[in-house]
Amino acid sequence: MSFSPIDRAPIAEQWTRDGIQPPAELADRVERLKSPFVAQLDSLPVWLRCVSPRVPQ
């Protein structure tokens, strides 16, 4: 599994692809929530290095 950093596009691009058009105020609020959540997403490779993939025999 690749642990390379992800080049993150603005969240609104995914909404547009899905046909979702949030009002500007709502979109701004979600953008403000995004930073701490993205920090969690970016921590996934760290945890994958910490937790063994070994399946016991």
Next chain:
Amino acid sequence: MRGDLADLSIGEAGRALRSGTITARALAEETLDRIASRDAALGAFIAVTPDLALAEADAADAALARGFDFGPLHGIPYALKDNIDVAGLRTGCNSQVRNEHRARSDSAVRSKLRDAGATLVGKLTLPEFATGGRGDAWPTPWPRNPWDSTRQPGGSSSGAGVAVAAGLVRLAVGTDTGGSLRQPAAYCGVVGLKPTHERISLQGIVPLSETLDHCGPMTPTVEEAALALETLVGDERFGDGLDEGLRGVRVGVPAGHFGLALGIDPLLTGALDRVCAGLDAAGASLRSVTLPPYDGFRAAGMTIMLAEAYRQHRRELAERLHLYAPETAERILLGAAVTETDLARAYELRRRLVTAMDTLMEEWDVLLTVCGLGGAPPLTSLGDLHATPQTMPTLPFNVTGHPAVSVPAALDADGLPLALQLVGPRFGEKVLLRVAWHVQEACRFADLSQPRHRHL
């Protein structure tokens, strides 16, 4: 025999029904009377179903009269969280998005309970689509915690916790995606059981996160949770032998409680010490155990939960975003930030955490830890999306699918319930409930106090 029927335990009511001392109709009528008199102040129910309840109670009485006994829930009133389908009723999920909804058929759990002769008295409230937030724009607001109406009832099975704690029903069935049965049970001083993932079918339940969602019972006692599980599972006995000694049972106490130990109410730590002494006296072998760090469970769990919720709702969000409460939309729209690579990583991390936990549980019969850090927080602290999961010792076992139960253990300095959590091996609910019964005995929580709204 009238006047306190709704206070009979499921076991007591079952014996009285079979002996002919009471009828299912009298039990249903008193339950409906109690809901009518108490729930206006509590708001646990989104819908009450008196006609259906009385018809099912009459059918239960008629079956018993003909010699047909459908099991421990025969004639017992219960309520369902309003994300669970009942044929002909709206499954509203406390959302305007589902105003026009009517379930065409019963969910699997409703079918099991109907076939077991239980009596549906209504549907219970929840945060919109089992998410969270302040609730200002939901059709129905948060229900009131019967212990203190200025405190949170917990969620998302909030109506279930309130209804059981206030004595409106002895059994509520809800869902648990990150702690949604165990947390409200803990804040309301009752027992919440999240069985093993896929132990109980999720068919006919509106998903929040389809691979983290679980379904289970909430009851006043461990014995009643065991009887409910027997019916919901169908082919195993969980209520027998709960009081057997614990000789040879291995109980692991997670060191540092996932790194959350510093934040735990000292009165809960004291209760844990007393419980350890009680389990030791009952013959159990207790030792400290090290689990993978909580933050790893949290990263996997929150990624999966938000990604799956977004995928579940994206078509509806494209068509009817305006019908969602803004804070619900915020939470679900955030899931669009999860890329396919993030989700693949989260699923792989979960697979590794499952393997680590399964390996660990080969050496332990039950883990004993906390269910939360303290008593119910004030209502004024509702709404912080990122605060709650940092302090949810329940989430790891949604990620891994292991069965877990919350048991009320003590009162905090404000007189609010504090709870412990026990975790079992996959499909190990029998030993889990047996140890939980001993925890209940060691704590004698029901003797400590009663919520204010039981006395209305």
